[in-house]
Amino acid sequence: MDLKELSNRLLPNVEHTREYYEEKYPKRDLPEGAMVTRYAPSPTGFVHMGALFASYINSKMAQQTNGVFFVRIEDTDQAREVEGATSDILRDLNDFGFAPNEGMTLDGEKGMYGPYIQSKRKDIYQAFAKDLIEKGLAYPCFMSPEELNEIRDKQERVKARIGIYGEWARDRYLTPEKIMEKIEAGEKYIIRLKSPGHFNHKIEIKDCIKGRLEMPENDIDIVIIKSDGLPTYHFAHAVDDYLMHTTHVIRGDEWVSSLPTHIQLFQVLGVKPPKYAHIAPLSKKEGENHRKLSKRKDPEAAVSYYTEVGIPKEAVKIYLATIANSNFERWFDTTPNADLNDFNMEFNKMSKSDSLFDLEKLQNISRNYISKLPATTVYEQALSYASKFDQELEDLLIKYKDYSTALYNIERERKKPRKDYVMYSDIKNQTWYMYDELFDALKVTYEWGNIQDKTEIKNILSLYLEKYYHETDDESAWFHRMKELAEELGYASDMKAYKENPEAYKGNVADISIVLRVALTSKAQTPNLYNLMKLMGRERMQQRFENCIKSF
């Protein structure tokens, strides 16, 4: 019995040959230097920031080299599969602008290297496994899970390396005849690689991010086809990335220790391995230690967190870019109208060690980002946020569209705009007092400043409306009149003069303006008072002042 016959018995019902598939998926016709990258998630639910980060880098690298970025679903562990996870992943990629141009997309599969779901590629993996068996590079292993556990225990006891290698690989040298006997006897088997490696041999691997790595050769006879007929991750990776002509495998660095295995797999398959780039994990400080950003402990680890609080996707992207490439921030800050797509991302500007995920920094980026948006966009984004998460705000925004937009526009369209909002959920907290519906519904507390005396406050308010407030005033005239009011009541109109001789006055213009501000809004801190008054108009001002006085 020869190996070819044996391979037919071991993996029956394989429709095609390795050669068939190699012909079916010819080399890609791409310009020199174009990268073919991929994001290969397992559909296990919940999209983690780390995964988004990896897909960003993959997508960016393909985009800037006019290459291809595809998504492949790695569902070879059917037990862990979560319903709907695939579409969640694709939706998130899409929302962030990392939509793949090949493979699994929101509108189904695209591209000629499919299927892009591993469970649908079973025949392909088996064809390659058969080819290896024929060449004597893979073999069936009949050891039961119990036997494997025993071996493992024994190895732990003797402090040997764990795994099926060397003398531990019991079934490695079974003759075809013996194998047939076992099959006839109904014994279950899986297919293992007959590793040609030696643990004492060192191999040198160049990683695009980590640089030169020296590692021992793989000598473990890893499983390539599991008992359910599906491949393990390692084997599927080698076969798929070979057939899909991936040029760069960019993935999390939890994979570096499998590199010798992966390189060997390509070698055994007789094909050139792709280039590898291993991304350091996003981590979080906990006490003195760093740990990976965790779904359970860190809400910000979930991609969905950002939509829930209303942090713009673009801000998240900018943040990811700043941790991805050390020179990005400089570039972004010094490039007028910087467009993320124009930035040239490089592997050698990526960190080798883990980066602390800094929400504060992300928020700062978001604050800056929102501050540069036109008010109409802020309005639209706020509305879209409210429509999902805040019915009350949504109603108000629809009712007062122009008013709200004007409100967001205060001190905005200038070189250095106000930076009031970090996220769209801040908007309501910071503007509620400008909506009568919200203001009147609340029993507001007035945050008075230096002037607390009720009669003095009443005096200021009525005098201001009677004599000093003119709706047609421009800002400087408006301010000038406030100074006149200050003087009439014995407050300093000039801050310098006041500072030089505070005793000569009851207070200063600032005190007066605070009274007006607080009476109008109840808050001591608001955007430019002049603009707020303009927006409210005389009647509403009068009403607010009366309300205020009534509250005494």
Added chain:
RNA sequence: GGCCUGUUGGUGAAGUGGUUUAACACAUCGCCCUCUCAAGGCGACAUUCACGGGUCCGAAUCCCGUACAGGCUACCA
């Protein structure tokens, strides 16, 4: 236990043997400006690159050891 990788300030980090008395940004703290806040301006914030050795005229940068951290060590990915 074994194998691999990493370690620069409160944080992200620049830095690849010699204008580094260690860039820049965030945070923090002062002062200034100012109708409040925000913004802005100015300034402070690592005598030192985990620690210990070594190589060299010269090291954060190269080598060795130690410590700590992370990853891997599945018929999970």
